[in-house]
Amino acid sequence: MEFYVQLIVSGLVLGSIYALVALGFAIIYKSTSVVNFAQGEFLMLGAYFCFSMVVQYRIPWLWAFLLTLVFSVVLGLLVERLILRPMIGEPIISIIMVTIGLSSVLKSVVTTIWGTQIQIYDPPLFPDAPVNIAGIPISQVYLWSMGLSLLLLALFGLFFKYSKAGVAMRATAFSNQVALSMGISVKNIFALAWCIAVVVSSIGGILIGNINGINISLGHFGLKVFPAVILGGLDSILGAALGGLIIGVLENLSDGVLKSLFGLQGIKEVAPFVFLVIILMVKPYGLFGTKEIERV
Numbered sequence: 001m002e003f004y005v006q007l008i009v010s011g012l013v014l015g016s017i018y019a020l021v022a023l024g025f026a027i028i029y030k031s032t033s034v035v036n037f038a039q040g041e042f043l044m045l046g047a048y049f050c051f052s053m054v055v056q057y058r059i060p061w062l063w064a065f066l067l068t069l070v071f072s073v074v075l076g077l078l079v080e081r082l083i084l085r086p087m088i089g090e091p092i093i094s095i096i097m098v099t100i101g102l103s104s105v106l107k108s109v110v111t112t113i114w115g116t117q118i119q120i121y122d123p124p125l126f127p128d129a130p131v132n133i134a135g136i137p138i139s140q141v142y143l144w145s146m147g148l149s150l151l152l153l154a155l156f157g158l159f160f161k162y163s164k165a166g167v168a169m170r171a172t173a174f175s176n177q178v179a180l181s182m183g184i185s186v187k188n189i190f191a192l193a194w195c196i197a198v199v200v201s202s203i204g205g206i207l208i209g210n211i212n213g214i215n216i217s218l219g220h221f222g223l224k225v226f227p228a229v230i231l232g233g234l235d236s237i238l239g240a241a242l243g244g245l246i247i248g249v250l251e252n253l254s255d256g257v258l259k260s261l262f263g264l265q266g267i268k269e270v271a272p273f274v275f276l277v278i279i280l281m282v283k284p285y286g287l288f289g290t291k292e293i294e295r296v
C-alpha cells in the first residue's frame with residue numbers, strides 16, 4: 001500500500017509541475033493561437049540561469065529566484081518583439097515552425113554555455129530531510145514543489161479572473177477585433193502572454209531541477225507536458241491545471257505498476273504519449289477545450 005501511495009504522491013508532484021508548464025502552453029495558445037514548441041527549452045534555460053546564480057555566482061536563493069524571474073520576463077519580451085511579432089499575419093504553420101527553430105537555437109545556446117553534463121543545485125532550494133505523513137516518509141522537496149505549483153496556479157487563476165490585465169487577456173483570446181474596439185492593445189497582451197509563459201516555465205524548471213538535477217534533456221519536458229495540455233483542452237487554463245495533475249498520476253502509476261508486476265522498463269518515457277493518442281481518439285478537444293464546428 002505504501003508503494004502505491006508513494007507513486008500517487010510523486011505523480012501529484014510531477015503533475016503539479018506539468019500543470020505549471022501547461023499553463024504557459026494554454027496562455028500563449030489562448031491569446032495568439034500559436035502552439036509554442038519551445039516551451040520545454042524556456043523551462044531548461046530558466047533552470048540553467050538559476051543554477052548559474054546559485055552555484056556559480058553563490059547568490060542567495062531568494063535573490064537568484066527573483067533574478068531568474070526578471071531574466072524570464074526580458075526573454076519573453078525579446079522573443080515576442082523580435083521573433084513572433086514580425087510573424088503576425090503569416091500562416092500559422094510558419095509560426096509553429098519558427099517556435100521549433102527557436103527551441104533548437106535555445107538548446108544550442110545552453111549546450112554551448114553549460115555543456116551536457118547533469119548539474120545539481122548546491123545548496124538545494126528545499127531541505128533534504130523527509131517528512132512522515134500517516135507513517136509514510138515523503139521528501140520535503142516533493143511537498144514544497146507541489147505546494148508552490150498549486151499556489152502559483154491559484155494566483156494566476158485569480159489574476160485572469162479579477163485583474164484588469166487578466167480580463168483584457170480574456171477579451172483578446174475571445175476576439176482580437178473586439179479587444180481592439182474596446183481600446184485594448186493586442187500587441188501588449190501578446191507580449192504579456194509570452195512573459196507569463198516563460199516565467200511559469202522557468203519556475204517549473206527550477207522545481208524539477210531541485211528534484212532530478214538539470215541537463216539538456218530538460219528541453220524534452222515541454223513535449224511530455226503536451227498530453228496534459230491536450231487532455232485539459234489546448235485553450236483552457238483550468239483544463240491545463242487538471243490535465244497536468246491527471247497525466248502526472250497516470251504516468252507514475254502505470255510506470256510503477258508495470259515495472260513491479262512485469263519488470264517492464266522505460267514506461268515513464270512513453271506513457272504520456274500513449275495517453276495522448278487515447279485522448280485524441282476519445283476527446284479531441286480535451287475535457288474543457290472549445291469545440292470548433294465547421295459546416296460545409
